[in-house]
Amino acid sequence: MNHQNPKPPRFADRLLRWFCKDELLEEIQGDLYxxxxxxxxxxxxxxxxxxxxxxxxxxxPILLKEISGTQKLNQLGMLKLALKTTKRTFxxxxxxxxxxxxxxVFGVLCFHLIHVWIKNELSMDSFHQKxxxxxxxxxxxxxxxxxxxxxxxxxxxxxxxxFSEVEKMLKVHVYNEGEIKFKTTxxxxxxxxxxxxxxxxxxxxxxxxxxxxxxxxxxxxNIVLSEEFAxxxxxxxxxxxxxxxxxxxNRGSYQIAAVVNVPSNSSIDFDFLVPRHxxxxxxxxxxxxxxxxxxxxxxxxxNKIETLGQNERFPESLLSTIPLREVYFNYPFxxxxxxxxxxxxxxxxxxxxxxxxxxxxxxxxINLQASMQLSNIEKIGIKKLIGASERSFxxxxxxxxxxxxxxxxxxxxxxxxxxxxxxxxxxxxxVEPALFSDFVQILGATGMxxxxxxxxxxxxxxxVKTEVAIRDSSSxxxxxxxxRTLTSFQxxxxxxxxxxxxxxxxxxxxxxxxxxxxxxxxxxxxxxxEILSGNRSDEERKRVNAMHAYVKDRINExxxxxxxxxxxxxxHSIAELTSWKxxxxxxxxxxxxxxxxxxxxxxLLGLSxxxxxxxxxxxxxxxxxxxxxxxxxxxxxxxxxxxxxxIASNTSGRREYSFDIIGVxxxxxxxxxxxxxxxxxxxYRPNIDDNFLVKVKDGQLSEGINFLEExxxxxxxxxxxxxxxxxxxxxxxxxxxRRIGKVYLSFTxxxxxxxxxxxxxxxxxxxxxxxxxxxxxxxxxxxxKNVFTLLSGSFLKSILISFVIACPIAWILMSRxxxxxxxxxxxxxxxxxxAGIVALTMAILAVSWQTLKVxxxxxxxxxxxx
Amino acid sequence: MGKDHIGELEELILLLIVMLKEEAYGLSIRKALKxxxxxxxxIGAVHGTVNRLERKGFIESSLSxxxxxxGGRRKRIFTITASGKKALQKSKDVKVNLWQQIPxxxxxxx
Numbered sequence: 022m023n024h025q026n027p028k029p030p031r032f033a034d035r036l037l038r039w040f041c042k043d044e045l046l047e048e049i050q051g052d053l054y055x056x057x058x059x060x061x062x063x064x065x066x067x068x069x070x071x072x073x074x075x076x077x078x079x080x081x082p083i084l085l086k087e088i089s090g091t092q093k094l095n096q097l098g099m100l101k102l103a104l105k106t107t108k109r110t111f112x113x114x115x116x117x118x119x120x121x122x123x124x125x126v127f128g129v130l131c132f133h134l135i136h137v138w139i140k141n142e143l144s145m146d147s148f149h150q151k152x153x154x155x156x157x158x159x160x161x162x163x164x165x166x167x168x169x170x171x172x173x174x175x176x177x178x179x180x181x182x183x184f185s186e187v188e189k190m191l192k193v194h195v196y197n198e199g200e201i202k203f204k205t206t207x208x209x210x211x212x213x214x215x216x217x218x219x220x221x222x223x224x225x226x227x228x229x230x231x232x233x234x235x236x237x238x239x240x241x242x243n244i245v246l247s248e249e250f251a252x253x254x255x256x257x258x259x260x261x262x263x264x265x266x267x268x269x270x271n272r273g274s275y276q277i278a279a280v281v282n283v284p285s286n287s288s289i290d291f292d293f294l295v296p297r298h299x300x301x302x303x304x305x306x307x308x309x310x311x312x313x314x315x316x317x318x319x320x321x322x323x324n325k326i327e328t329l330g331q332n333e334r335f336p337e338s339l340l341s342t343i344p345l346r347e348v349y350f351n352y353p354f355x356x357x358x359x360x361x362x363x364x365x366x367x368x369x370x371x372x373x374x375x376x377x378x379x380x381x382x383x384x385x386x387i388n389l390q391a392s393m394q395l396s397n398i399e400k401i402g403i404k405k406l407i408g409a410s411e412r413s414f415x416x417x418x419x420x421x422x423x424x425x426x427x428x429x430x431x432x433x434x435x436x437x438x439x440x441x442x443x444x445x446x447x448x449x450x451x452v453e454p455a456l457f458s459d460f461v462q463i464l465g466a467t468g469m470x471x472x473x474x475x476x477x478x479x480x481x482x483x484x485v486k487t488e489v490a491i492r493d494s495s496s497x498x499x500x501x502x503x504x505r506t507l508t509s510f511q512x513x514x515x516x517x518x519x520x521x522x523x524x525x526x527x528x529x530x531x532x533x534x535x536x537x538x539x540x541x542x543x544x545x546x547x548x549x550x551e552i553l554s555g556n557r558s559d560e561e562r563k564r565v566n567a568m569h570a571y572v573k574d575r576i577n578e579x580x581x582x583x584x585x586x587x588x589x590x591x592x593h594s595i596a597e598l599t600s601w602k603x604x605x606x607x608x609x610x611x612x613x614x615x616x617x618x619x620x621x622x623x624x625l626l627g628l629s630x631x632x633x634x635x636x637x638x639x640x641x642x643x644x645x646x647x648x649x650x651x652x653x654x655x656x657x658x659x660x661x662x663x664x665x666x667x668i669a670s671n672t673s674g675r676r677e678y679s680f681d682i683i684g685v686x687x688x689x690x691x692x693x694x695x696x697x698x699x700x701x702x703x704x705y706r707p708n709i710d711d712n713f714l715v716k717v718k719d720g721q722l723s724e725g726i727n728f729l730e731e732x733x734x735x736x737x738x739x740x741x742x743x744x745x746x747x748x749x750x751x752x753x754x755x756x757x758x759r760r761i762g763k764v765y766l767s768f769t770x771x772x773x774x775x776x777x778x779x780x781x782x783x784x785x786x787x788x789x790x791x792x793x794x795x796x797x798x799x800x801x802x803x804x805x806k807n808v809f810t811l812l813s814g815s816f817l818k819s820i821l822i823s824f825v826i827a828c829p830i831a832w833i834l835m836s837r838x839x840x841x842x843x844x845x846x847x848x849x850x851x852x853x854x855x856a857g858i859v860a861l862t863m864a865i866l867a868v869s870w871q872t873l874k875v876x877x878x879x880x881x882x883x884x885x886x887x
Numbered sequence: 888m889g890k891d892h893i894g895e896l897e898e899l900i901l902l903l904i905v906m907l908k909e910e911a912y913g914l915s916i917r918k919a920l921k922x923x924x925x926x927x928x929x930i931g932a933v934h935g936t937v938n939r940l941e942r943k944g945f946i947e948s949s950l951s952x953x954x955x956x957x958g959g960r961r962k963r964i965f966t967i968t969a970s971g972k973k974a975l976q977k978s979k980d981v982k983v984n985l986w987q988q989i990p991x992x993x994x995x996x997x
Contacts, residue, residue, distance in 0.1 A: 052913040
């Protein structure tokens with residue numbers, strides 16, 4: 022044998038020394054060293070593993086070190102004891118235990134539900150590996166106009182091959198539900214279809230359910246389905262290999278080649294993908310993406326392409342490309358390719374609410390645990406007197422809190438998975454659950470509450486003076502200042518949330534009931550004609566013009582129709598910003614809203630003319646230099662007499678055109694109600710391809726729509742008829758507000774419940790402490806009412822103080838928020854009063870359960886005790 | 888469990904302690920177990936068992952024989968006590984008695 026003394030792994034050795042009984046250590050270490058020396062012939066790592074293996078097998082009760090002190094216990098025995106005391110405490114304090122659990126489960130559950138949503142929102146589109154390389158091409162038709170995502174190659178003849186930093190191109194024609202039909206052998210389905218280049222999967226990483234999808238779109242006979250749509254159309258049977266038919270402005274049959282998953286954190290959402298080269302021509306104007314390589318520099322590239330699109334038709338157009346990863350939060354495009362638009366503000370708000378709920382939960386839990394510990398104060402005193410070490414107390418605290426951790430995380434996890442589908446529906450969010458990471462996060466959130474409560478518990482324990490605890494245990498109950506503060510704090514937060522919710526609801530109510538200034542009932546919008554691209558022949562143009570006149574006549578003749586106009590819909594982001602100025606008086610060009618109208622527009626929407634007249638068929642012609650402005654524009658340009666005033670525009674080309682003002686209409690809300698009514702210029706210049714707004718007679722809406730469908734199919738024999746209702750479009754602008762209102766309301770109610778649990782247990786504790794005092798008071802002639810007011814009063818005082826502090830905070834927060842709205846409801850005094858009433862009522866309900874019980878108790882019982 | 892009852896591993900180890908005499912310490916018992924009884928156990932298991940046996944009063948021990956290989960640490964040499972011998976004897980008797988009461992096994996043996 023080798024005489025060199027081999028050194029066994031140091032850490033294992035130290036571990037052994039730590040846990041092994043001192044008197045046995047020598048022989049055990051000796052045996053292990055000898056064993057290690059015998060392993061000479063093995064590789065070092067093997068010896069280490071063997072050594073560790075044996076060291077760990079010394080972990081058996083009989084060999085473990087005992088705890089120093091008077092009790093002869095080892096770690097295991099201590100654990101047993103701690104478990105036993107924990108169990109006993111829980112059974113003795115059933116109410117506090119279950120309230121603690123309820124509080125923790127509820128709070129963590131809510132927190133996690135919000136957390137899942139936030140996470141989904143922030144990870145939007147990040148699953149595409151090349152997300153940082155994907156850019157979306159956009160255009161501004163003039164410097165003031167909004168960015169519009171369009172194919173620059175098709176519309177502006179930009180040749181992207183000349184740029185070495187562009188690797189690949191992708192065009193996507195989007196056909197919305199209703200615009201494209203998906204036909205299986207026996208049924209027809211509506212779906213959202215993308216017509217895409219074969220490079221699609223080179224850009225986006227939608228994971229396939231099976232197999233590889235790399236080159237799948239190169240075959241023009243293939244079609245790819247989303248998982249959800251595959252389920253909808255084929256149920257549980259395997260769709261791969263099935264033949265389906267597609268019908269929009271083209272028709273063709275395809276074979277299903279793959280099914281891909283569209284995750285909830287994808288802003289791009291489709292039901293099926295059709296290869297673009299399967300047909301020669303798709304009428305829909307596509308969106309366009311470019312995939313860039315490492316030589317790409319955004320600013321440099323945008324400078325290069327900026328003016329490439331300036332031609333006769335769009336002399337002022339500015340081209341640019343924007344990173345896809347910025348689209349979701351920064352560019353709320355109305356383009357159909359993006360089915361979701363992010364709102365960073367609501368993410369912040371949700372982060373705030375989640376934080377508040379977690380805070381309330383943690384406070385509540387600490388509070389409940391602290392009162393539980395206080396009720397055991399005598400036990401602690403006696404244990405200390407006998408000589409229990411500090412460690413044994415820590416052990417007990419940790420074990421009891423671990424119980425909460427395990428039970429609560431499991432419950433939350435189960436509940437979360439049960440509630441998840443309802444949550445997704447109710448909040449109108451799109452999130453997918455992820456089992457493992459959900460569990461880890463739930464564990465984390467619960468763990469936080471638990472760890473903090475361990476520290477608080479330890480702090481509380483370390484403050485206990487043995488002698489005082491035994492002699493006068495009730496004096497400790499008074500020390501619950503922390504508890505009182507925490508409860509008040511909780512109620513402060515709740516008051517803020519209640520006020521916030523009330524203000525938000527009030528504002529939304531105000532918005533949805535405000536008169537828009539126009540009549541949106543029974544108006545159907547139909548897109549009869551597609552945009553004619555520049556290269557159409559004159560013949561084609563003539564045919565379309567004739568068809569246009571025919572369609573218009575047919576609509577006007579119909580007895581169910583009250584009126585038809587090709588003006589713009591008065592909804593958000595329809596008006597186009599263009600530059601205008603008043604001639605003379607030193608006005609400069611500014612960006613102002615412009616919408617396109619025709620003479621029928623005024624009656625169709627029921628606008629009222631203040632001065633002058635609206636366009637009329639007899640006096641005005643399409644395209645003349647005349648405008649009608651709104652009241653706000655009149656004020657803005659300080660116009661006293663419109664008949665002598667002219668305004669000018671330099672939008673079309675660099676030349677300046679002057680316009681006569683022929684009339685002024687009363688202000689109406691042509692934008693989202695959060696906007697102030699801005700100056701508006703209306704010109705008589707609708708294009709053939711603009712939507713038709715058809716007002717149908719009251720009660721004949723469905724007949725009217727049927728008529729329009731027939732007419733549409735007559736004009737577009739291969740087309741698919743779709744329509745929009747103006748009323749619904751106007752409504753839809755406020756869906757976000759409605760959703761936020763719902764979210765606020767539900768989480769406020771939850772916060773209110775959570776803090777009521779806290780207050781309830783606090784009251785329980787407090788009344789117990791004063792049981793004797795109340796007995797004496799009652800003997801001396803105090804009535805139930807006296808006692809009740811005395812007890813409740815002390816709680817309500819702190820609630821009241823917290824409410825008073827909460828008011829100005831909420832006020833500041835809400836006046837900030839209201840600044841987003843041009844027309845805001847003032848934060849009325851009654852909001853504060855009713856929020857106060859709500860908070861106080863909840864508090865009184867929570868408190869009076871206990872106080873009433875104590876107040877009605879026979880004093881003999883409380884005094885005889887002891 | 889009665890105080891004088893011994894388990895199977897305990898019995899084996901007791902027998903080996905008797906057999907090994909002066910050399911009966913933890914590691915050597917483990918080796919002997921492997922050699923004579925084809926039982927591979929961890930060193931910890933051996934120590935656990937001898938400690939239990941000692942607590943029951945079946946063996947005694949003394950420290951001796953530090954070597955360099957052991958990092959200068961002494962061995963604990965175990966010797967069997969009278970009650971240990973009794974327990975072994977009793978355990979054997981029980982088994983022999985049982986064997987003899989089962990005719991099939993008794994015949995097979997012949």
